[in-house]
Amino acid sequence: MLTRELAIAEYKSGRILPDRLTRGQHGQYLRLADSMLHVYRNGIGRTREQLRSAIHGLFENELDCPARRIDAFCKLLDERATYNKDKRGNAVALRQRVFRSAATKHPLVDLPDRLFESSELNVKEHIAKEIGKDWIQIQRELFADVIQFHQLKEFEGYDSGSELLARYNVAQSQAVLYDAVSVVVWAEDDFKSILRYAKLARLMHTIYRKPDQTYQITFDGPASVLSQSRRYGVAFAKFLPALLSCRGWKMKAIIKHRRSSWQNQFSLSPADGLTSNVQPADLFDSKLEENFASKWGDQPRDGWSLVREGEILFQNQKVFVPDFLFVHQDGRRALLEVVGFWTPEYLEEKRKTLALFSQHKIILAIAASVAWSHEQSSELIFRYKTAIKISDVLEMLA
Amino acid sequence: MYERRKSEPGFRWEDLCSESARDPLARQTMIAYRQKQAVEDRAEEKLRVIEDLFRLHAGTPIIVFAGSNAMARDVSIRFLIPCLLNHCGKKERLDILDGLADGTYPAIVANQVLDEGVDVPAVKVAIVIGGSSSTRQAKQRLGRILRKSGNARAMLYEVVCQDTGEAMRSRQRRKSDAYAGTRHRRV
Numbered sequence A: 001m002l003t004r005e006l007a008i009a010e011y012k013s014g015r016i017l018p019d020r021l022t023r024g025q026h027g028q029y030l031r032l033a034d035s036m037l038h039v040y041r042n043g044i045g046r047t048r049e050q051l052r053s054a055i056h057g058l059f060e061n062e063l064d065c066p067a068r069r070i071d072a073f074c075k076l077l078d079e080r081a082t083y084n085k086d087k088r089g090n091a092v093a094l095r096q097r098v099f100r101s102a103a104t105k106h107p108l109v110d111l112p113d114r115l116f117e118s119s120e121l122n123v124k125e126h127i128a129k130e131i132g133k134d135w136i137q138i139q140r141e142l143f144a145d146v147i148q149f150h151q152l153k154e155f156e157g158y159d160s161g162s163e164l165l166a167r168y169n170v171a172q173s174q175a176v177l178y179d180a181v182s183v184v185v186w187a188e189d190d191f192k193s194i195l196r197y198a199k200l201a202r203l204m205h206t207i208y209r210k211p212d213q214t215y216q217i218t219f220d221g222p223a224s225v226l227s228q229s230r231r232y233g234v235a236f237a238k239f240l241p242a243l244l245s246c247r248g249w250k251m252k253a254i255i256k257h258r259r260s261s262w263q264n265q266f267s268l269s270p271a272d273g274l275t276s277n278v279q280p281a282d283l284f285d286s287k288l289e290e291n292f293a294s295k296w297g298d299q300p301r302d303g304w305s306l307v308r309e310g311e312i313l314f315q316n317q318k319v320f321v322p323d324f325l326f327v328h329q330d331g332r333r334a335l336l337e338v339v340g341f342w343t344p345e346y347l348e349e350k351r352k353t354l355a356l357f358s359q360h361k362i363i364l365a366i367a368a369s370v371a372w373s374h375e376q377s378s379e380l381i382f383r384y385k386t387a388i389k390i391s392d393v394l395e396m397l398a
Numbered sequence B: 001m002y003e004r005r006k007s008e009p010g011f012r013w014e015d016l017c018s019e020s021a022r023d024p025l026a027r028q029t030m031i032a033y034r035q036k037q038a039v040e041d042r043a044e045e046k047l048r049v050i051e052d053l054f055r056l057h058a059g060t061p062i063i064v065f066a067g068s069n070a071m072a073r074d075v076s077i078r079f080l081i082p083c084l085l086n087h088c089g090k091k092e093r094l095d096i097l098d099g100l101a102d103g104t105y106p107a108i109v110a111n112q113v114l115d116e117g118v119d120v121p122a123v124k125v126a127i128v129i130g131g132s133s134s135t136r137q138a139k140q141r142l143g144r145i146l147r148k149s150g151n152a153r154a155m156l157y158e159v160v161c162q163d164t165g166e167a168m169r170s171r172q173r174r175k176s177d178a179y180a181g182t183r184h185r186r187v
Helices: A028-041 A048-058 A067-079 A090-103 A120-131 A135-142 A161-177 A191-200 A233-244 A287-296 A344-356 A390-397 B002-007 B013-019 B024-041 B044-056 B069-079 B090-102 B135-145 B165-173
Strands: A009-012 A015-018 A081-084 A151-155 A180-187 A204-209 A215-220 A249-256 A263-268 A304-308 A313-315 A318-320 A324-328 A333-339 A362-367 A381-384 B062-065 B107-110 B125-128 B155-158
Touching: A009 A161, A015 A161, A028 A048, A028 A067, A028 A151, A028 A161, A048 A067, A067 A081, A067 A161, A090 A120, A090 A135, A090 B090, A120 A135, A161 A180, A161 A233, A161 A249, A161 A263, A180 A191, A180 A233, A191 A215, A191 A233, A233 A249, A287 A324, A287 A333, A287 A390, A333 A344, A333 A390, A362 A390, A381 A390, B013 B024, B024 B069, B024 B165, B044 B062, B044 B069, B044 B125, B062 B135, B069 B107, B090 B107, B125 B135, B135 B155, B135 B165
Parallel strands: A015 A263, A333 A362, A362 A381, B062 B107, B062 B125, B125 B155
Antiparallel strands: A009 A015, A081 A151, A180 A215, A180 A249, A204 A215, A249 A263, A304 A324, A313 A318, A324 A333
């Protein structure tokens, strides 16, 4: 993702239009994107600084190209690249060694005379011999820990120039969302995957089913209850690529301006033509659930097998997606919902939801730190401290 | 730039900067301007002058104040003296400063990090080879060598390229009162 400084957006009558490169208006960028990828692919071993100036060089004779856009391209290319970072402090140790051994010969002069007899070349040669490396190599490694001298190690890259441009367009839209205070998504089609990604976004969300079979998902974070907060902007931005990979949705976000109180609207739908290919990398919205699922494994235990978020429950307008679904060999089903730490309002909401769905067998795993007083179906509650124990769950299922 | 100012007297660098998004010529002007500054800042002749000063003050600790990280690294590689830059960790910084105090390192080169806030050992000779025209920076740098320690005379050298913005900046920063009691000499 881009940093906020690299964001380019236009404001037009209360709406935000992030910078977008289109085939019609920016046809030349396709060629430029290909040559940018070329620079990085052939740039293994070159430093960040060299790569950056090479990219800037490509745009030298380009009309209509703010420097921020070029820097944004560099950032996106760096995102898919790995650099040698000298994590172990080799450069620091090397510097210390070189400078210490040169200290006794100070000052190093161009032409030695009787008073100062150590010349620059001789001393460098001497140190190089002492360390056992070429001086040119030593000089290259001397400041290897400085960010701009990191050397490119690998470049995973983008498949094509147009993919880079697509990524750029998405990244600019994401950058707009950094300042979002709330996001509403209406889903018609592909509802299940949108919901799953919504859960993964680790945002509090409320879902409503509208009479016309569409769903309205409102996102906000714990602090939104108190005041309008931009704190969840980054989470919104992370959710965007996942949303883009789905079908049949509409999004509207309220963007708060950083220095003043005015607000703008940012709307997006598949008609805007942004694309992203998101692999479902993290399947779990918390480490806790991931650990539990991997501990459980693929094999059924006591006849119960585990399905992740396989069930969506409806009750009038309310929608509920529990974390896990257990299916027994004889057809019995049970649901498990994990409650971590959230605000009291969120817990209250959860309680109401559970009351609505009381005809299902829902087991609750509640963090020991959460104060929870639930009157109904108390036999289906257990508490966990740091990890969910399989034995506890099996006991509940039985 | 010169031509534009003839036709539009109010044309400023900021305007040029905003134009550089659309106009390749304006962008080239910006790049050329930055290159010119880099040439001034990293002039090789400065290294030769520093060598002379090192010869002159052999045996006394010296701090070299650079205007940019690139120049600081140039000096560091040429004379193999430690450079104190923003990427140095705490451990390395302490090693360099202690080394200067106890004589392990005969001289160090620093950028702006030594301007303020860090406790620097008593040094009587400093060489300024670049920096801004701000009087605050100049005062801080001068203050580094004007510590009360005996009657030793402190020396501050400024190395600038003739007929460039650097000479002007040097004049600008010496306007501060801190320089009131000092004697200048052009070498």
